[in-house]
Amino acid sequence: MSILDQTLLFVIALMANLLSALSGGGAGLVQLPALIFLGLPFGVALATHKVASVALGLGATLRHLKENTLERRFTGFILITGLPGVMIGASFILQVPERAAEIALGLLTMGLGLYSVLSPGLGQAYLPRNRSRRGYLLGGVGLFLIGVLNGSLTSGTGLFCTLWLVYWFGLDYKRAVAYTLVLVGIFWNGTGALVLGVLGEIRWSWLPALIAGSLIGGYLGASLGIRHGNRWIKRAFEAVTLLVGLGLILK
Structure with missing residues (x-):
């Protein structure tokens, strides 16, 4: 790639991941189409995007670890229930018709934003709930299904995890976004990238600019969320879900 293309990729990754780190998801709305527009086939673009999105999680983790907001047992629960879904979704995505799935995901994502606006x-x-055996079981099923979406589809699935943690487990937006960025960003996306890399192809030469933009954007977005609190994060979540959903439908 030319220096101009690398610079463009860096700017796109920086802005997309800054907003994603603030709202709890949605970087793929901008980043993945940009990779396709610049010449990558869908499967290669998806795998490359997944690798770069791990850097978003790393950048946000560097900031959130200072706040010490993650519970160790709950962190393990999210990983154990979500990762199998990610592996299943990533294994099948390259064989699934993309367009119908994107429209369905777009409608669901807009529904998340509207639900938050109306609530x-x-x-x-922070009002913890559903921490009984039944609550964890149903919550784990929800995280498994979101993991399937995360592994198989491209944009906005982190937003599903954020709202599920808020709705079902009673987290505030600040805590929910921290879990999403650290666990979905690093571990779920890392697993998806590994599976897609084995089954498909990653364009390694494009990654330096994407990773740099994702790391910096993730750190800055997490810092903004921590500084401004739940109301800012809620508004950012609503804006991003509506834009992601509309973008997927109109794509």
């Missing part, structure tokens, strides 16, 4: 108090306070 003013949602995610504004």
Whole structure:
């Protein structure tokens, strides 16, 4: 790639991942289409995007670790329930018709944003719930299904995880976004990238600019969320879900 193309990739990755780190997902809305527009086939673009999105998680982790907001047992629960779904989804995505899945995902993602808009108090306070055996079982099923989406589809699935943690487990937006960025960003996306890399192809020469932009954007977005709190994050979440959903439908 030329220096101009690398610079363009860096700027795109920086802006997309900054907003994603603030709202809890949605970087793929900008980053993946940019890779396709610049000449990568869908499968190669998806695998390359997944690798770069791990850098978003790393950048956000560097900032969130200072806040010490993650519970060790709950972190393990999210990993154990979500990762099998990611592996299943990533194994089948290259054989699934893309367009119908994107429209369905777009409608669902817009629904998330509208639900948050119509629920003013949602995610504004940390009110843990559903921590019984039944609550964990149903919550784990939800995380498994979101993991399948994360492994198989391209944009906005981190937003599903963020809202599920808020709705089902009673996390505030600040905590939910921290879990999403660290666990989905690093471990779920890393697993998806590994599976897609084995089954398909990763364009390694494109990754330096993408990783640099993702790392810096993830750190800056996480810093903004921590500084401004739940109301800012909620508004960013709503804006990103509506834009991601509309973008997927109109793509």
